[in-house]
Amino acid sequence: MPKRYVSIWFRYLLTDRSARHAPQLNKTPFVLVAPERGRMMIVAANALAQKENIDAGMVLADAKAVFPTLQYKDAKPGLEMVLLHNLAELCIRYGPVVAIDLPDGLILDATGCAHLWGGENAYLQDITNRFRRLGYYVHVAIADTIGKAWAFARFVSSGNVIDDETTMLLSLPPASLRIENSTIERLQKLGIRQIRELVNIPRPALRRRFGHLLLQRLDQALGQEQEFIQPVQPVEVFEERLPCLEPISTARGIEIALTRLLDTLCERLYKQQKGVRTAIFKCYRIDGKVEQIEIGTSRASHNAPHLFKLFELKIDTIEPALGIELFILQAPKVDDIIIPQEKLWNGTSGLLDPGIAELIDRIEGKIGPGHIHRYLPAEHHWPERSIQPATSLDDTPLIPWRTDKPRPIQLLSVPEKIAVTAPIPDYPPMQFNYKGKLHKVAKADGPERIEREWWIDKGLHRDYYVVENEQGQRYWLFRLGHYDEEDKPEWYVHGFFA
Amino acid sequence: MQANTPHIDQSIDSDKKALLAQLQRAILPLQGIRSPLQTHTVENGLGTINDAFPNGTFPLGAVHEFVSTGAESFAATSGFIAGLTSCIINNNGIVVWVSTARTAFPLAFQHFDIEPDRIIFIDLKKEKDALWVVEETLKCEHVAAVVGEIQQMDFNQSRRLQLAVEKSRVTGFIIRKDAKKITPSACVTRWQIQSLPSELPNDMPGVGFPRWQVELLKVRNGKPGAWIIEWSTGQFRLIDRELKTVSLSSTQAKERYA
Numbered sequence: 001m002p003k004r005y006v007s008i009w010f011r012y013l014l015t016d017r018s019a020r021h022a023p024q025l026n027k028t029p030f031v032l033v034a035p036e037r038g039r040m041m042i043v044a045a046n047a048l049a050q051k052e053n054i055d056a057g058m059v060l061a062d063a064k065a066v067f068p069t070l071q072y073k074d075a076k077p078g079l080e081m082v083l084l085h086n087l088a089e090l091c092i093r094y095g096p097v098v099a100i101d102l103p104d105g106l107i108l109d110a111t112g113c114a115h116l117w118g119g120e121n122a123y124l125q126d127i128t129n130r131f132r133r134l135g136y137y138v139h140v141a142i143a144d145t146i147g148k149a150w151a152f153a154r155f156v157s158s159g160n161v162i163d164d165e166t167t168m169l170l171s172l173p174p175a176s177l178r179i180e181n182s183t184i185e186r187l188q189k190l191g192i193r194q195i196r197e198l199v200n201i202p203r204p205a206l207r208r209r210f211g212h213l214l215l216q217r218l219d220q221a222l223g224q225e226q227e228f229i230q231p232v233q234p235v236e237v238f239e240e241r242l243p244c245l246e247p248i249s250t251a252r253g254i255e256i257a258l259t260r261l262l263d264t265l266c267e268r269l270y271k272q273q274k275g276v277r278t279a280i281f282k283c284y285r286i287d288g289k290v291e292q293i294e295i296g297t298s299r300a301s302h303n304a305p306h307l308f309k310l311f312e313l314k315i316d317t318i319e320p321a322l323g324i325e326l327f328i329l330q331a332p333k334v335d336d337i338i339i340p341q342e343k344l345w346n347g348t349s350g351l352l353d354p355g356i357a358e359l360i361d362r363i364e365g366k367i368g369p370g371h372i373h374r375y376l377p378a379e380h381h382w383p384e385r386s387i388q389p390a391t392s393l394d395d396t397p398l399i400p401w402r403t404d405k406p407r408p409i410q411l412l413s414v415p416e417k418i419a420v421t422a423p424i425p426d427y428p429p430m431q432f433n434y435k436g437k438l439h440k441v442a443k444a445d446g447p448e449r450i451e452r453e454w455w456i457d458k459g460l461h462r463d464y465y466v467v468e469n470e471q472g473q474r475y476w477l478f479r480l481g482h483y484d485e486e487d488k489p490e491w492y493v494h495g496f497f498a
Numbered sequence: 499m500q501a502n503t504p505h506i507d508q509s510i511d512s513d514k515k516a517l518l519a520q521l522q523r524a525i526l527p528l529q530g531i532r533s534p535l536q537t538h539t540v541e542n543g544l545g546t547i548n549d550a551f552p553n554g555t556f557p558l559g560a561v562h563e564f565v566s567t568g569a570e571s572f573a574a575t576s577g578f579i580a581g582l583t584s585c586i587i588n589n590n591g592i593v594v595w596v597s598t599a600r601t602a603f604p605l606a607f608q609h610f611d612i613e614p615d616r617i618i619f620i621d622l623k624k625e626k627d628a629l630w631v632v633e634e635t636l637k638c639e640h641v642a643a644v645v646g647e648i649q650q651m652d653f654n655q656s657r658r659l660q661l662a663v664e665k666s667r668v669t670g671f672i673i674r675k676d677a678k679k680i681t682p683s684a685c686v687t688r689w690q691i692q693s694l695p696s697e698l699p700n701d702m703p704g705v706g707f708p709r710w711q712v713e714l715l716k717v718r719n720g721k722p723g724a725w726i727i728e729w730s731t732g733q734f735r736l737i738d739r740e741l742k743t744v745s746l747s748s749t750q751a752k753e754r755y756a
Contacts, residue, residue, distance in 0.1 A: 350590040350591070350592060350616065351592060351616065353592070353640045355638060355639070355640030356592055356618075356638075356640050356641070358638075359594075359634070359635060359638045359640065359641065360618070362634060363620065363631055363634060363635075366627075366630065366634075367622065367627050367630075367631070371620055371621055371622055372618060372619070372620050373618075373619040373620075373621060374615060374617070374618050374619065375604040375614055375615065375617075375619070376615050377605070377614075377615075383603075383605075386605055387603075387604050387605055387614070390615065395615075396615070397613075397615050401605065401608040401613060401614060401615075402605070402608070403608050403609055406609075406705075407603060407605045407606045407609070408573065408603060408606060409573055409576050409577050409580065409602065409603060409606040409607070409609075409610075410569065410572060410573040410576060410601040410602060410603060411601060411602075411603035411606075412601060413601065442695060443695070443696065443703070443704060443705045443706075444704070444705065445704045445705045466705050467705070468695060468696060468705050470695070471693065471695070472692075472693040472694040472695035472696065472709065473570040473574075473693045474570075474573075474693060474696075474705060474708070475570075495573075495601075495603065496569055496570055496572070496573030497573060497577070497705075497708060498573055498574055498576065498577020498578070498580070498606075498610075498693075498708040498710075498729070
């Protein structure tokens, strides 16, 4: 199959991009400027500015002298590379191989693609329209070499397929050969206005006067030398499809389809050292409806049986109706997997064990998120705030767990009020009444004063006592505020020691 | 002939004993209790309490049931379980704590030699979910121990849990909070823990190490009993004092809970 290449030229790439965010700039001459040697130089100008003879390479002050109401903005260095990369990814719909052609173009390998759009004319029209809708003014051309496509896009009217490409190229000026500006100038001085004239000059003479590049470009344009492009790698979509010959309507059938899809997807992920964070299983029914189930994992996983278990909990929610003709498994969110080094000695790897993450996924898949907690120490003395929930299984404590102060093994989330007999200031109570039962205090430790964190909330401090009643039951009591003869302070029970 | 009879009797007797012992050994694995050669033993400081268990070691890979009667006994129970768990998890194991109304305070577990960040708390609303989660975690061999606060559990459910651990070798602790509704269960042991007054040396003032009256109400293929145990300096310590109410309370309890 003969090669076909498309060259896309973004004539006002940077200004079009600015105008996309501020459409009013399309109606007025507008330039982008960048400082160079202490002066503001114009780096890009839009169509209206170019009509006023303001173009890139001018000093901004000069341009403002010509056209005082000229709009201008600072140019971001390196923006065109990012822009072209994004546009190239957009162009992958037109052909699998797309390359960036700095500073303002793209090259597409369109071999065998155009017929899908109904011919090359329609193909070029579709590309032009798509970019026009996005706000980019483009010139496109198609030819059998990259050099020709590049030349036609810039020097021949856009969007038309040229019948006799070589003749057309030969009639173009030497500037269409992608050569240095100095060479173009010298060729002009010599009176060479068309490529045709260049071709007739003996090659050794050309090489001696203009260097190797001119000859190489000429050969590339004429198709006598091959040219290679560096394609943009598209973001890989982790998606697997399984079309069925017969519609499937049984749970067993769905399970088989899911297993098969998971196996192929996980093999791909395994090769790239990636794992699923979220996965969607879509079932396309023959009546046109789409049933889907979704799972999430707490840590990236490419373990097919585990992912299957997560899906298994939800398979019975799929309504197959008359049957399912197409299954699609997508992994919209994937993460890199760190494969832990296997240990030689016998022992578990604790929280890093993938089995733990899988267990948590299974539980979350069944009962929903928000039920599983793990705690890390927090830098607070206030008991309720002394622990903080961990965000992931990989979190490790930043500060050591404290053991210097007694803390009860059971802590009431809300302290319960009790009536006490506490005759001596700052002594533990002699007895207290909790849940209608009188407890005589036999042993006690304390007080441990915990001040309220005034920058978080207001209120009185707590004086904590560890007390043991005559039966040996141990409580954590506190008095809210100072001891006071008249104004009896409130006492609470906050926890139970083992 | 007649002179030989006692000798024959004796030999029959010893044969019988050997046979019984052999049968006993054969039955134990069938009931889900493995010999200590198959599973690693635990150095737990329980001392003579170990004699109460089959094979003379604390049964790992089994479900233990704890009966608690109130908030205070619940605290004592969780303390005792925390002590047992810290012996089980060696250096890097993971504990899962399942409950429907959790009051357990993670910070305190450091006092029982368990780093609180190695406990995964699963808080659920429904009792049914809690049972499912306990069963699911007991099936997962990557977990060292599972503690479940469960109120209602019928025999079939406890059987399911026991079957799960027999495969995965995870140790399960089930705390039955509401002691009035204790039903027969397939768990290997049933315990009741009550707080006892702590003691400090030389009658020093203040609260000492946690001390409990530990009653083993039921143990399959073992001997139930009651002991006084203290948790001090990172291990259990058996208090040698003879417990007066042992036989009485444990038999009473047996009648009540069997």
